[in-house]
Amino acid sequence: GQQLNQSPQSMFIQEGEDVSMNCTSSSIFNTWLWYKQEPGEGPVLLIALYKAGELTSNGRLTAQFGITRKDSFLNISASIPSDVGIYFCAGPKTLNFGNEKLTFGTGTRLTIIP
Amino acid sequence: GAVVSQHPSWVICKSGTSVKIECRSLDFQATTMFWYRQFPKQSLMLMATSNEGSKATYEQGVEKDKFLINHASLTLSTLTVTSAHPEDSSFYICSARGLGDEKLFFGSGTQLSVL
Numbered sequence: 001g002q003q004l005n006q007s008p009q010s011m012f013i014q015e016g017e018d019v020s021m022n023c024t025s026s027s028i029f030n031t032w033l034w035y036k037q038e039p040g041e042g043p044v045l046l047i048a049l050y051k052a053g054e055l056t057s058n059g060r061l062t063a064q065f066g067i068t069r070k071d072s073f074l075n076i077s078a079s080i081p082s083d084v085g086i087y088f089c090a091g092p093k094t095l096n097f098g099n100e101k102l103t104f105g106t107g108t109r110l111t112i113i114p
Numbered sequence: 115g116a117v118v119s120q121h122p123s124w125v126i127c128k129s130g131t132s133v134k135i136e137c138r139s140l141d142f143q144a145t146t147m148f149w150y151r152q153f154p155k156q157s158l159m160l161m162a163t164s165n166e167g168s169k170a171t172y173e174q175g176v177e178k179d180k181f182l183i184n185h186a187s188l189t190l191s192t193l194t195v196t197s198a199h200p201e202d203s204s205f206y207i208c209s210a211r212g213l214g215d216e217k218l219f220f221g222s223g224t225q226l227s228v229l
Contacts, residue, residue, distance in 0.1 A: 033217065042120070042207045042220030043158070088157065090218075102148065102209075102218055104158045 004089055004105035012111045019076040021108040023089030032072040033090040033102070034063050043088060047074070076110075084112050116142045118210050120221025127198055128229055135193045135224045137208030144210035147191035148218065149183060152205040164191050198228045 006023045013019060023032070031050055035043035047058050049065035049072060056063055060077045072089055089105040117140040127133050137147060146165050150158040162178075164170040164185035172178045180202075182194040191210075195202055205225050209218040 035220075040123075040205075040223065040225065042118075042209070042223045045217055045219065048217055101160060101163065103160075107157050109155075 004091060004103055006087075006089060006105040006108050008108060009106065010109040010111070012113060013079060014113050015079060015081060017079055019079055019083070019110060020073065021075075021087060022071060022073045023105045024071045025091065026070070028069040029091035029093075030069070031092050032063070032065050033092075034061075034072070034074050035088045035090060035104075036085045037088060037107075038085045046087075079110075079112055081112050081114065084110055086110070116140075116210070116212070116219040118144075118208065118219045118221045120208050120224055122224060123222060124225040124227070126227045126229065129199050130197055133195045133198055133226060135195075135206055135208070135226075137191045137193070137210065137221050139189045139210040139212075139219075142210075142212045143188040144191070145188065145213045146211050147185055148209045148211075149181070149191075149193050150207045150209065152207060152223075154205075158207060161193075195226065198226070200228045202226065203228045 004025050033048050034046045037043040047056050047063040052069050053067050054065040062075045064073045086107045086109050088107050090102050092102050119138045121136050149161045151161050152158050160173050161176045162170045162172045162183050164183050166185050166188050170183035185191040205223050207223040208221045211218050
């Protein structure tokens with residue numbers, strides 16, 4: 001089946017540092033979504049990307065839709081303790097008209113050291 | 115963003131009993147709802163897709179008689195884990211999407227523990 005691989009699998013950084021993570025796929029996506037999940041909660045949508053090469057920001061978060069449409073990147077600037085969580089990329093795949101599935105990446109677990 | 119409410123947040127049950135989990139879209143009509151399962155430190159795995167008024171489509175390896183899904187209205191979908199066993203213990207998450215929207219909004223999840 002289709003797989004989205006995220007790198008790195010986990011990160012341990014100091015507060016204030018910038019964070020970079022990526023997501024790669026063996027197939028093309030027309031949309032990339034980035035979610036954050038905190039313990040015991042469902043994922044929350046952070047950023048949605050709809051066009052190859054698109055660069056979109058949401059506060060300290062910036063995400064880019066790779067030109068090849070097979071990858072996406074998420075950056076967090078000046079990390080703070082509340083950034084802790086698991087970050088997932090996701091891509092919808094249309095099976096047929098009106099029927100889509102969302103495939104999730106393997107996740108990047110972010111831990112911030114005070 | 116849109117709000118998806120999931121209940122209960124956690125449930126503990128005895129082996130052999132059935133458990134129902136509800137997923138409601140509070141401020142939009144969800145034409146499609148999805149049910150995911152997540153094991154500790156792993157990604158979300160799609161279990162099934164349900165469209166309002168029709169039978170759910172299950173992913174390969176997911177037993178439809180074990181995980182009953184009902185999507186009777188545009189704002190409510192339910193997942194019933196029938197005759198639950200300890201191996202069914204997991205974090206179950208629903209999500210919902212409105213017509214023509216590619217974004218998914220998630221419920222807060224249900225932690226199921228089967229003793």
